[in-house]
Amino acid sequence: MQSESEVRSLAPATQGIGNTIRFTGWIAFWLQLGLAVVSGIALLFAATGRGFTDQPNAGLGVGIFWAVCGVLLVLFNVYWDFRYTRIGKRLANPNAAVHPSKADTTKAIRLGIIVSLAGILLTLLGAGATLAVLVAKSISQPPGVAITDPYNIIRALDVFVMLGNVNAITAHFVGTVASLWLLEQVHKH
Structure with missing residues (x-):
């Protein structure tokens, strides 16, 4: 059993890392939640707007799919950031019996890093597919004002898919940096 003086000397360091984890968890939580909402709204506009147009665009469907997968991982990261706040709260508790072990804390943080990196990969695939469609549409137009093929016009809905992907990439980047x-x-502790 630990003596009272050992608990007092251990408490400030453990409470300090607990407060750091909790504070970082809250910052990442709100940043990623905001970016996930913006990304989700942009993808919602793009997905619902595709139903109102007669212009088929298979390439953007792939971009939307990967973007939605990336946003789902952002939402998991938002949950994981909240979990960081709970880990930090437990570490800041003066009762050492409720503290998670360093190995468990490290394991949770590493899972956050892995999910963020997987999310970056998925949203990069979506952004790449969307960018390929946008580039193909832009170079297929002849110079001047005459539009020869209405299917090759870059629409606002096409840009919303790219916006959703870029915001999801940013959200995963925030999660990766926070977890690292x-x-x-x-x-250090």
Whole structure:
């Protein structure tokens, strides 16, 4: 059993890392939630708007699919950021019995990093497919004002897909940076 003096000397360091994890978790939570909402709304506009047009565009469907997969992973990361806040709260508790182990904390942070990197990959696939469609449409138009093929016009809905992908990439980047920083802080203690 630990003596009272050992608990007092251990408490400030553990409480400090607990507060750091909790504060970082809240920052990442709100940033990723905001970016997920913006990305989701942009993809919702793009997906619902596709039903109102007669212009088929299979390439954008692939971009929307990967973007939606990326946004789902952002939502998982938002949950995981909230979990960081709970881990931080447990570490800041003066009762050492409720503290998670360093190995468990590290394992949780590493899972956050892996999910963020997987999300970056998925949304990069979506952004690449969307960008390929946008480039193909832009170079297929002859110079001047005459539009020869209405299917090759870049529409606002096409840009919304790209907006959704870029916001999801940004959200995953925020999650990756936050998790890497937390991992570094945990290893210091």
